Amino acid sequence: MATAAVLSIGTELTRGELVNSNATWLADALTNAGFAVIELISVPDHAAHIGSLLGRIGREYDVAVCTGGLGPTTDDITTACVARVLGVELERDEASLSAIRARFERFGRTMAASNEKQADFPRGATVLPNPKGTAPGFSVQIGRALSFFLPGVPREMTAMFEASVAPAIAGLVSDAQRQIILRTHGLSESQVNDRLAGIEADHGVTLGYRATFPVIEVKVQARDLDADSAERRARAAADVVRERLGPRIVFGEGDAAFAEALGKALRERGQRVACAESCTGGLLGELLTERGGASGFFAGSIVAYENRVKTELLGVPSELLESEGAVSRSVARAMAEGALRRLGVDLALSITGIAGPSGGTAEKPVGLVHYAAATEAGTTDKHFVFAGERDQIRLLAAFAAIALGLRVVQDGHPGPDSR
Amino acid sequence: MATAAVLSIGTELTRGELVNSNATWLADALTNAGFAVIELISVPDHAAHIGSLLGRIGREYDVAVCTGGLGPTTDDITTACVARVLGVELERDEASLSAIRARFERFGRTMAASNEKQADFPRGATVLPNPKGTAPGFSVQIGRALSFFLPGVPREMTAMFEASVAPAIAGLVSDAQRQIILRTHGLSESQVNDRLAGIEADHGVTLGYRATFPVIEVKVQARDLDADSAERRARAAADVVRERLGPRIVFGEGDAAFAEALGKALRERGQRVACAESCTGGLLGELLTERGGASGFFAGSIVAYENRVKTELLGVPSELLESEGAVSRSVARAMAEGALRRLGVDLALSITGIAGPSGGTAEKPVGLVHYAAATEAGTTDKHFVFAGERDQIRLLAAFAAIALGLRVVQDGHPGPDSR
Numbered sequence: 001m002a003t004a005a006v007l008s009i010g011t012e013l014t015r016g017e018l019v020n021s022n023a024t025w026l027a028d029a030l031t032n033a034g035f036a037v038i039e040l041i042s043v044p045d046h047a048a049h050i051g052s053l054l055g056r057i058g059r060e061y062d063v064a065v066c067t068g069g070l071g072p073t074t075d076d077i078t079t080a081c082v083a084r085v086l087g088v089e090l091e092r093d094e095a096s097l098s099a100i101r102a103r104f105e106r107f108g109r110t111m112a113a114s115n116e117k118q119a120d121f122p123r124g125a126t127v128l129p130n131p132k133g134t135a136p137g138f139s140v141q142i143g144r145a146l147s148f149f150l151p152g153v154p155r156e157m158t159a160m161f162e163a164s165v166a167p168a169i170a171g172l173v174s175d176a177q178r179q180i181i182l183r184t185h186g187l188s189e190s191q192v193n194d195r196l197a198g199i200e201a202d203h204g205v206t207l208g209y210r211a212t213f214p215v216i217e218v219k220v221q222a223r224d225l226d227a228d229s230a231e232r233r234a235r236a237a238a239d240v241v242r243e244r245l246g247p248r249i250v251f252g253e254g255d256a257a258f259a260e261a262l263g264k265a266l267r268e269r270g271q272r273v274a275c276a277e278s279c280t281g282g283l284l285g286e287l288l289t290e291r292g293g294a295s296g297f298f299a300g301s302i303v304a305y306e307n308r309v310k311t312e313l314l315g316v317p318s319e320l321l322e323s324e325g326a327v328s329r330s331v332a333r334a335m336a337e338g339a340l341r342r343l344g345v346d347l348a349l350s351i352t353g354i355a356g357p358s359g360g361t362a363e364k365p366v367g368l369v370h371y372a373a374a375t376e377a378g379t380t381d382k383h384f385v386f387a388g389e390r391d392q393i394r395l396l397a398a399f400a401a402i403a404l405g406l407r408v409v410q411d412g413h414p415g416p417d418s419r
Numbered sequence: 420m421a422t423a424a425v426l427s428i429g430t431e432l433t434r435g436e437l438v439n440s441n442a443t444w445l446a447d448a449l450t451n452a453g454f455a456v457i458e459l460i461s462v463p464d465h466a467a468h469i470g471s472l473l474g475r476i477g478r479e480y481d482v483a484v485c486t487g488g489l490g491p492t493t494d495d496i497t498t499a500c501v502a503r504v505l506g507v508e509l510e511r512d513e514a515s516l517s518a519i520r521a522r523f524e525r526f527g528r529t530m531a532a533s534n535e536k537q538a539d540f541p542r543g544a545t546v547l548p549n550p551k552g553t554a555p556g557f558s559v560q561i562g563r564a565l566s567f568f569l570p571g572v573p574r575e576m577t578a579m580f581e582a583s584v585a586p587a588i589a590g591l592v593s594d595a596q597r598q599i600i601l602r603t604h605g606l607s608e609s610q611v612n613d614r615l616a617g618i619e620a621d622h623g624v625t626l627g628y629r630a631t632f633p634v635i636e637v638k639v640q641a642r643d644l645d646a647d648s649a650e651r652r653a654r655a656a657a658d659v660v661r662e663r664l665g666p667r668i669v670f671g672e673g674d675a676a677f678a679e680a681l682g683k684a685l686r687e688r689g690q691r692v693a694c695a696e697s698c699t700g701g702l703l704g705e706l707l708t709e710r711g712g713a714s715g716f717f718a719g720s721i722v723a724y725e726n727r728v729k730t731e732l733l734g735v736p737s738e739l740l741e742s743e744g745a746v747s748r749s750v751a752r753a754m755a756e757g758a759l760r761r762l763g764v765d766l767a768l769s770i771t772g773i774a775g776p777s778g779g780t781a782e783k784p785v786g787l788v789h790y791a792a793a794t795e796a797g798t799t800d801k802h803f804v805f806a807g808e809r810d811q812i813r814l815l816a817a818f819a820a821i822a823l824g825l826r827v828v829q830d831g832h833p834g835p836d837s838r
Binding site (some may be wrong): 013014015016017018019020021023024025026027028029030031036037038039040041042043044049053188189190191193194207208209210211219272274275277279280281282283284285286288289290291292293294295298299300301302303304305306308309312313342343344355356357358359385387389390391394 | 430435440442444448468551698705713777809810
């Protein structure tokens with residue numbers, strides 16, 4: 001398999017002043033083009049570090065794509081470093097110089113003397129035009145690696161990759177690859193991993209895991225001689241993953257949001273949902289409206305952070321708040337039932353809990369959350385002590401309430417003993 | 420100057436599936452600790468690549484900090500690779516195993532068999548406890564490099580760096596440095612940069628910028644012979660930054676949340692806030708309750724996504740909704756005034772807008788948001804067409820409403836001509 005490396009040059013990266021989204025974009029593009037990307041590396045604008053990096057890359061990889069250090073200022077030294085590694089002179093490209101000058105004139109400005117060096121390239125390099133900015137790029141062969149040098153400005157870099165790099169490297173890969181991402185909720189990464197044991201060997205695929213709290217993604221990656229075969233292989237393995245984990249755990253593919261499954265179930269039934277939130281402060285409604293089209297199933301929420309608001313807007317009896325406390329099974333049920341009535345919906349979800357960091361007691365610790373789902377047919381409640389920081393507890397509580405809502409919409413309320 | 424490298428292990432990085440914010444965080448932390456960070460490198464979960472990387476790092480740097488590959492799944496192989504490079508066996512640490520098992524039990528779950536290997540370490544390693552998660556880290560000497568291995572989960576990694584790595588490497592650098600982070604909202608990065616021109620030269624500090632949408636952080640970094648001198652130098656420059664940008668722009672230091680300034684202003688006055696939200700779905704209330712202690716100033720919200728809810732729960736006249744449309748100045752004002760009355764608070768904030776991706780028209784494009792702040796003394800409204808994706812528009816709208824609320828609490832409503 002053809003290998004690739006992504007190089008990023010700039011002291012702002014190694015000082016931690018800028019997240020390197022260029023490297024991620026290039027890694028994704030090269031992976032999709034069929035390359036095994038073996039390293040992403042950032043080094044500062046220092047000649048010695050750039051030089052030793054280029055030498056190493058030329059020994060180890062088939063393709064290298066490098067961004068940064070092509071600008072006009074004194075710390076932009078990438079081109080000079082490449083010439084030194086290759087042992088060739090820099091040569092001015094008059095066509096590029098005219099293009100740079102014309103670009104400045106088009107915007108009513110005069111080219112600064114420092115821009116002239118952006119038309120200098122190592123002798124023998126192929127110049128890559130920059131349709132969206134000043135600095136052209138170039139490609140050269142360094143040892144084994146066909147190497148591309150692009151500016152660090154993201155929109156210039158991506159346009160040049162697609163126009164000049166992608167066509168130049170297409171011939172270097174032979175097989176095709178396909179990836180299916182399954183998004184899961186409800187099991188830990190290790191539980192998911194345990195349940196999927198053996199699938200890699202049985203189906204000739206690679207399984208990868210990625211946690212984007214509180215979602216665990218399972219990535220099913222297949223490689224084959226052509227795209228259709230890779231697709232079939234990935235799909236067959238993904239079907240087994242879905243079967244092993246079940247539909248409660250796998251809630252979608254690709255970039256599906258967790259709340260979309262509930263939204264879809266509601267829309268299919270012509271139903272609408274509302275929320276009654278306390279400790280989540282509005283997060284539950286926010287998740288339900290995260291994607292466009294939420295007006296097809298979401299009516300609104302009453303966020304009753306104060307007890308007074310629980311009573312006045314949700315009709316929770318103040319005696320109940322006093323006798324059971326705001327974080328209790330009865331209050332969660334009364335909140336959901338209040339929202340069902342007040343907002344006139346088919347399903348109401350409620351959350352009341354102790355998100356912390358303070359406010360916990362021995363009996364009701366930080367993380368304790370009561371939540372409920374009410375419909376015309378009845379109310380189901382649950383509770384759990386969620387682990388983590390305040391933001392995690394709130395997110396886990398909102399996800400749990402959505403999961404409960406989905407179950408009630410799909411299966412109705414469980415019997416009295418099956419909480 | 421002592422040198423450092425940041426290593427990131429994970430195929431999700433080299434496949435371009437995840438932007439590597441860990442590496443940027445560590446580069447920033449190591450730079451602030453006084454190290455010259457010479458490379459940031461990401462490699463996939465492959466033994467050969469990890470092994471050759473560790474060998475090279477041990478020859479080239481004084482300190483290496485590595486994240487990722489300490490999880491329970493089969494693709495987590497960092498620990499085994501370190502043992503192989505050092506030529507030592509893996510040894511199970513019973514104390515760590517008990518801690519992992521206890522952590523599972525505390526949350527009412529049983530430890531999976533695959534978690535056991537998270538208690539295995541190269542013989543001779545120093546175990547680094549993980550107060551926020553399952554996987555402990557460890558440190559070992561690899562060649563010249565004092566090397567630290569941390570989990571890839573950002574909150575666990577940052578906590579362990581501060582607790583275990585920072586103290587261990589502090590002795591390797593000679594001069595002292597101090598950093599003050601000022602958090603700003605309301606100007607672009609280049610506007611902030613322009614306003615702060617000259618401060619670096621005048622005060623002998625370095626200014627860094629970091630965008631965490633929609634907040635721009637200004638990092639004032641000072642280096643001096645001892646900690647007190649560095650502190651004084653950083654503080655003097657930070658004062659100038661505050662003066663140049665003004666108190667509306669600089670809302671806090673360190674990890675201050677934007678809503679905290681409003682919470683503080685309300686608490687100081689013994690006042691309470693409520694919200695009336697439409698397109699933000701609950702985000703405004705969520706931001707106001709993001710940090711603990713929100714019950715000191717936050718009463719609740721009415722999220723009126725449907726027009727019917729705007730009328731029934733907020734008292735927005737249905738004629739107004741028909742004649743002006745839900746996204747209009749009058750409806751934003753009526754929503755805020757409705758929340759003020761219904762929730763009986765001192766300040767009510769409202770948001771109604773078109774977050775997209777669909778729903779825009781030529782007259783009311785995607786991104787148009789009307790928002791208002793109502794008090795007993797009156798109502799002030801504003802509107803803006805925010806740029807970006809749905810999530811960005813919602814976040815910008817919520818920040819704008821909070822900023823308006825802060826202004827009204829501090830200065831009252833502007834005159835009729837000063838909208």
